[in-house]
Amino acid sequence: MKVAIVGASGAVGQEFLRVLADRNFPLDELVLFGSERSAGRRYMFRGMEHEVKLLCHNDDFKDVDIAFTSAGAGISKEFADDITRHGAVMIDNSSAFRMDEDVPLVVPECNAADALNRPRGIIANPNCTTIMMVVALQPLENLSHIRRIHIASYQSASGAGAAAMAELQQQYKEINDGKPVTVSKFPHQLAYNVIPQIDVFQPNGYTKEEMKMFNETRKIMHSDVKCSAMCVRVSSLRAHSESVWIETERPISVEEAQKALAVAPGVTLQDDPDNLVYPMPLETAGTDDIYVGRVRKDLADDCGLTFWLSGDQIRKGAALNAVQIAEYLIKVGNVK
Amino acid sequence: MKVAIVGASGAVGQEFLRVLADRNFPLDELVLFGSERSAGRRYMFRGMEHEVKLLCHNDDFKDVDIAFTSAGAGISKEFADDITRHGAVMIDNSSAFRMDEDVPLVVPECNAADALNRPRGIIANPNCTTIMMVVALQPLENLSHIRRIHIASYQSASGAGAAAMAELQQQYKEINDGKPVTVSKFPHQLAYNVIPQIDVFQPNGYTKEEMKMFNETRKIMHSDVKCSAMCVRVSSLRAHSESVWIETERPISVEEAQKALAVAPGVTLQDDPDNLVYPMPLETAGTDDIYVGRVRKDLADDCGLTFWLSGDQIRKGAALNAVQIAEYLIKVGNVK
Ligand SMILES: NC(=O)c1ccc[n+]([C@@H]2O[C@H](COP(=O)([O-])OP(=O)(O)OC[C@H]3O[C@@H](n4cnc5c(N)ncnc54)[C@H](OP(=O)(O)O)[C@@H]3O)[C@@H](O)[C@H]2O)c1
Ligand SMILES: NC(=O)c1ccc[n+]([C@@H]2O[C@H](COP(=O)([O-])OP(=O)(O)OC[C@H]3O[C@@H](n4cnc5c(N)ncnc54)[C@H](OP(=O)(O)O)[C@@H]3O)[C@@H](O)[C@H]2O)c1
Numbered sequence: 166m167k168v169a170i171v172g173a174s175g176a177v178g179q180e181f182l183r184v185l186a187d188r189n190f191p192l193d194e195l196v197l198f199g200s201e202r203s204a205g206r207r208y209m210f211r212g213m214e215h216e217v218k219l220l221c222h223n224d225d226f227k228d229v230d231i232a233f234t235s236a237g238a239g240i241s242k243e244f245a246d247d248i249t250r251h252g253a254v255m256i257d258n259s260s261a262f263r264m265d266e267d268v269p270l271v272v273p274e275c276n277a278a279d280a281l282n283r284p285r286g287i288i289a290n291p292n293c294t295t296i297m298m299v300v301a302l303q304p305l306e307n308l309s310h311i312r313r314i315h316i317a318s319y320q321s322a323s324g325a326g327a328a329a330m331a332e333l334q335q336q337y338k339e340i341n342d343g344k345p346v347t348v349s350k351f352p353h354q355l356a357y358n359v360i361p362q363i364d365v366f367q368p369n370g371y372t373k374e375e376m377k378m379f380n381e382t383r384k385i386m387h388s389d390v391k392c393s394a395m396c397v398r399v400s401s402l403r404a405h406s407e408s409v410w411i412e413t414e415r416p417i418s419v420e421e422a423q424k425a426l427a428v429a430p431g432v433t434l435q436d437d438p439d440n441l442v443y444p445m446p447l448e449t450a451g452t453d454d455i456y457v458g459r460v461r462k463d464l465a466d467d468c469g470l471t472f473w474l475s476g477d478q479i480r481k482g483a484a485l486n487a488v489q490i491a492e493y494l495i496k497v498g499n500v501k
Numbered sequence: 502m503k504v505a506i507v508g509a510s511g512a513v514g515q516e517f518l519r520v521l522a523d524r525n526f527p528l529d530e531l532v533l534f535g536s537e538r539s540a541g542r543r544y545m546f547r548g549m550e551h552e553v554k555l556l557c558h559n560d561d562f563k564d565v566d567i568a569f570t571s572a573g574a575g576i577s578k579e580f581a582d583d584i585t586r587h588g589a590v591m592i593d594n595s596s597a598f599r600m601d602e603d604v605p606l607v608v609p610e611c612n613a614a615d616a617l618n619r620p621r622g623i624i625a626n627p628n629c630t631t632i633m634m635v636v637a638l639q640p641l642e643n644l645s646h647i648r649r650i651h652i653a654s655y656q657s658a659s660g661a662g663a664a665a666m667a668e669l670q671q672q673y674k675e676i677n678d679g680k681p682v683t684v685s686k687f688p689h690q691l692a693y694n695v696i697p698q699i700d701v702f703q704p705n706g707y708t709k710e711e712m713k714m715f716n717e718t719r720k721i722m723h724s725d726v727k728c729s730a731m732c733v734r735v736s737s738l739r740a741h742s743e744s745v746w747i748e749t750e751r752p753i754s755v756e757e758a759q760k761a762l763a764v765a766p767g768v769t770l771q772d773d774p775d776n777l778v779y780p781m782p783l784e785t786a787g788t789d790d791i792y793v794g795r796v797r798k799d800l801a802d803d804c805g806l807t808f809w810l811s812g813d814q815i816r817k818g819a820a821l822n823a824v825q826i827a828e829y830l831i832k833v834g835n836v837k
Contacts, residue, residue, distance in 0.1 A: 313801035317653030317744040319695045319733065337673045357738050358783040359655045361795055361809045366774040370755065370797030379800055391801040395744040395809065397655065400736035402693050408653040408731040419706065438702040447694040459697055461706030464715055465649035465727040473697045473731065 166500075167194040168491075169229045169253070171244070172236030173217055174203035176327040177258055180484035181233050182210050190488060191495065196229065199236070222247055229253040230500050231491050235483065249286035252501050254494065256288050256487045260373075263289040263381060270384045272296050273489045274431045275303045280490050281499055288490055291385055292377040293482025294318050294396060294405055299385050300455045300481065301474050302411065304429035305422055306386060309413040312468075314392040316378060317408045320363060321401040321446055324478055325350055330402055351398065360398040372396060404446035405482065406475040416468045419460050426457050431481065436460055444475035453480055502836075503530040504827075505565045505589070507580070508572030509553055510539035512663040513594055516820035517569050518546050526824060527831065532565065535572070558583055565589040566836050567827050571819065585622035588837050590830065592624045592823045596709075599625040599717060606720045608632050609825045610767045611639045616826050617835055624826055627721060628713040629818025630654050630732060630741055635721050636791045636817065637810050638747065640765035641758055642722060645749040648804075650728040652714060653744045656699060657737040657782055660814055661686055666738055687734065696734040708732060740782035741818065742811040752804045755796050762793050767817065772796055780811035789816055 168185070172178040178197075185192065195210055197217045204219040218225065220240070226232060226248045234241050234248065235258035245262075248255045262268040262285075269279040270289045280288050290296070302311060323330040329350035336356035339346050346354050353360055364373035371379075371394070378394040427434040435444050436458040444456035455476040463469025476482065494500050504521070508514040514533075521528065531546055533553045540555040554561065556576070562568060562584045570577050570584065571594035578597045585591050598604040598621075605615040606625045616624050626632070638647060659666040665686035672692035675682050682690050689696055700709035707715075707730070714730040763770040771780050772794040780792035791812040799805025812818065830836050 315651045315746050315799075315801060317731070319655070319735065338677055341674055341677050352777045353781060354783060357736065358781055359735055359737055359742050359811075360781060361742070361744075361779050362774070362777065369800075370774065370795065371800070393746060393799045393801040393805070393807055395653070395795070395807065397742075397744065399655065399695055400693065401695055406695050406697070406733075408697075408733065410651050410729060438698070438706065441688045441698065443697050445689060445694055445696060447690060459706065459731070463651075463729045464705075464707070465651060465729040469729070471729055471731065475695075 166192045167196070167229050168192040169196045169198060169226060169232040171198040171220060171232060171234040171240070173197035173208060174199050174206060175235055176323050176330065176479055177235035177483040180479045181235070181488070182208055184480065184484045184488050186211060188488060220244060226253050227251045231256065233487050234258060245287060253286065254288065254500060255286055256290060256490055258290045258483050258487060260292065260377065262287050263291060264384065270381060271490050272299050272385050272486060273493050274300050275385050276387065277493045280494060281497070290483065290487045290490070291381045292374065293324060293478035294320065294374065294407065295378050295381040296482050296486050297405060297455050297474060297476045297478065298378065298407055298409060299382055300431045301409070301426065301457050301472070302386065304425040304432065305411060305413065305417060305470070306388070308417050308421060308425055309415045311388070311390050311411045311413050313412045314382070314390060315410040316392065316394045318394065318396045319399045319406040320396060321399065321403050321405055321478065322355060323403045324405060333400065333402065355398060355400055357400070361395070363396040363398055401446040403450035403477060403479060404475055405478040406444065406446055406473065408473055410463050410469055410471045412466050412469045414468070417470055419462060422470055423460050426460070431455055432457055434458070443473060446475050449475040450477050452477055453485055455481060502528045503532070503565050504528040505532045505534060505562060505568040507534040507556060507568060507570040507576070509533035509544060510535050510542060511571055512659050512666065512815055513571035513819040516815045517571070517824070518544055520816065520820045520824050522547060524824060556580060562589050563587045567592065569823050570594060581623060589622065590624065590836060591622055592626060592826055594626045594819050594823060596628065596713065598623050599627060600720065606717060607826050608635050608721050608822060609829050610636050611721050612723065613829045616830060617833070626819065626823045626826070627717045628710065629660060629814035630656065630710065630743065631714050631717040632818050632822050633741060633791050633810060633812045633814065634714065634743055634745060635718055636767045637745070637762065637793050637808070638722065640761040640768065641747065641749065641753060641806070642724070644753050644757060644761055645751045647724070647726050647747045647749050649748045650718070650726060651746040652728065653731045654733055655735045655737070655742040656732060657735065657739050657741055657814065658691060659739045660741060669736065669738065691734060691736055693736070697731070699732040699734055737782040739786035739813060739815060740811055741814040742780065742782055742809065744809055746799050746805055746807045748802050748805045750804070753806055755798060758806055759796050762796070767791055768793055770794070779809060782811050785811040786813050788813055789821055791817060
């Protein structure tokens with residue numbers, strides 16, 4: 166089993182190295198790719214150094230079985246053919262192919278089997294905010310069909326990449342030192358602020374990030390659910406959080422929802438407000454599950470329920486979800 | 502006109518001093534009150550020093566016309582009789598009396614005239630998050646009755662008082678200096694975090710802060726509207742933000758809503774996403790209006806609309822709103 170990581174130096178790429186090691190992923194050979202910026206750099210994996218190769222249009226992917234790509238949508242599009250043409254499965258973290266009809270969009274807890282039907286050899290990993298939400302929604306959908314979703318997100322700096330996270334830390338340092346604040350990775354200063362924009366605006370007034378939540382949720386869950394999202398950048402480093410309201414066909418009680426969430430794969434129910442226990446990004450960072458708490462009735466909707474969730478968007482929202490897809494393919498013997 | 506400020510040293514109290522000066526409030530004499538902690542301290546107002554007096558059960562409020570109180574609900578309850586028994590109007594910023602039937606709960610943009618009917622001499626200033634929301638809702642309610650509200654808040658550290666705001670700054674300093682982080686004013690570390698709890702929990706799983714949004718909105722707007730709120734503390738210093746979804750009786754178009762908001766008292770429409778213009782706490786801090794942007798259709802509700810707002814919760818959410826109530830009473834000749 167030969168595995169490639171494209172974008173190894175990035176926030177998601179680095180997490181791939183950790184997740185593959187942590188889970189003892191059954192690989193025999195690992196190759197790393199990047200641009201000129203990181204080519205030649207060495208990263209440790211299972212006690213051995215691996216050098217980053219320059220990504221080029223050549224036959225480097227000839228013997229690769231699984232390629233995890235996280236170098237942005239442009240690179241994914243440009244190199245998809247190089248990566249897949251010898252038979253490698255490309256599990257792509259970018260938004261390049263997510264809504265393509267002939268590319269499955271997979272969250273194993275929801276629709277693992279969709280990964281088996283991939284005419285182009287590409288499987289798309291959904292948007293991080295969407296992955297986190299659907300992992301929590303699936304057990305509730307199993308109780309009663311979800312008709313609408315309202316969701317407000319609290320997304321961390323690292324969602325915009327490794328350099329963006331460093332910029333937030335630098336901003337607080339600059340403020341402490343009484344220096345002017347550097348703003349380059351975000352549209353505005355993020356330190357001591359909240360930015361109600363993630364990705365670019367669409368004609369309907371929603372951002373791309375918000376429309377991903379609408380479209381990708383429907384595709385992953387095979388559902389006609391309607392989702393209105395507000396995606397907001399806040400001053401946490403790692404792990405996103407979300408406030409979610411759902412309307413189901415029949416009313417679900419809080420107890421019923423909690424019971425379903427407590428046993429759902431990929432979910433940890435963390436709902437003990439009397440002891441000030443609820444999910445928070447500072448604690449969910451670096452962990453695998455989606456943490457759900459503050460489950461309660463929607464006071465504005467008799468068929469409604471609301472809850473809060475938090476999870477590491479670089480783990481389950483990106484690297485971990487992609488690795489879980491690969492593990493599923495290996496388990497069912499469907500890699501090549 | 503003799504005016505008193507109870508809790509003058511606090512976040513809201515200090516803002517009273519600024520707002521009264523900025524607006525050239527027609528007062529002849531100003532008296533400040535506090536506990537032992539601040540008694541004797543001097544604050545400048547219109548170029549003159551004013552010494553904080555110790556708040557006691559005595560006749561200090563004998564000649565006071567208007568008392569602005571912001572020293573917490575316990576103090577308001579304990580001293581309401583001392584303050585009002587000689588005829589002073591008590592405009593109270595705490596939650597002590599807000600839901601009492603014989604105490605009007607007033608946001609001048611919504612229900613100014615309610616302030617005229619105050620059998621106990623007390624007028625309550627609503628919860629800050631609620632004030633900010635209803636200022637933006639009123640012009641939309643005037644177009645079509647609002648039936649439901651879903652709201653997720655992004656509340657700044659100063660909402661918990663002056664010391665809490667200082668604690669957040671200290672936390673970032675400690676992190677920069679590699680020291681252990683002090684946590685005392687918030688239930689958890691707030692720096693680089695998001696805390697999904699403001700105030701204490703109620704049996705229905707909502708916090709008091711969230712239930713205030715349900716109950717106070719109905720009282721202020723004389724409405725049967727149902728509101729499901731999620732109140733969250735984020736890492737901004739001053740000014741709260743809110744993501745709001747409303748369902749109206751008839752559908753309101755985005756253009757219609759924007760037009761109504763653009764001319765609404767107390768509202769500044771700041772809705773130009775193509776130029777990355779939308780309300781943010783870093784910019785709305787220290788200003789008077791509620792800034793509304795990102796107005797768009799609710800994709801999950803044909804009669805729904807959604808928008809984002811931000812405003813200074815110590816100004817319009819507290820001191821400014823109270824002063825505006827007083828200005829209204831003066832204007833209609835209804836102080837004593
Ligand atoms: N961060 C998240 O939370 C998250 C979550 C889900 C999905 N994603 C998606 O994952 C992708 C990567 O995100 P990230 O946060 O890891 O970004 P990042 O930290 O900025 O890393 C970007 C990576 O892409 C590589 N790259 C850029 N241009 C390249 C080129 N021409 N050839 C080869 N490699 C190139 C970079 O390598 P060099 O260092 O050599 O330039 C780097 O390894 C994006 O599509 C993003 O939308 C991110
Ligand atoms: N911060 C906000 O955004 C906001 C918004 C709306 C409403 N409010 C409400 O306004 C009130 C004050 O909030 P804050 O944020 O200004 O709090 P703060 O910064 O902690 O200030 C509290 C004030 O209360 C005074 N005080 C405390 N105990 C007292 C006593 N026994 N006798 C006399 N004065 C006493 C303090 O004076 P000493 O310094 O002498 O102790 C101080 O001036 C609270 O009810 C709060 O819920 C706050």
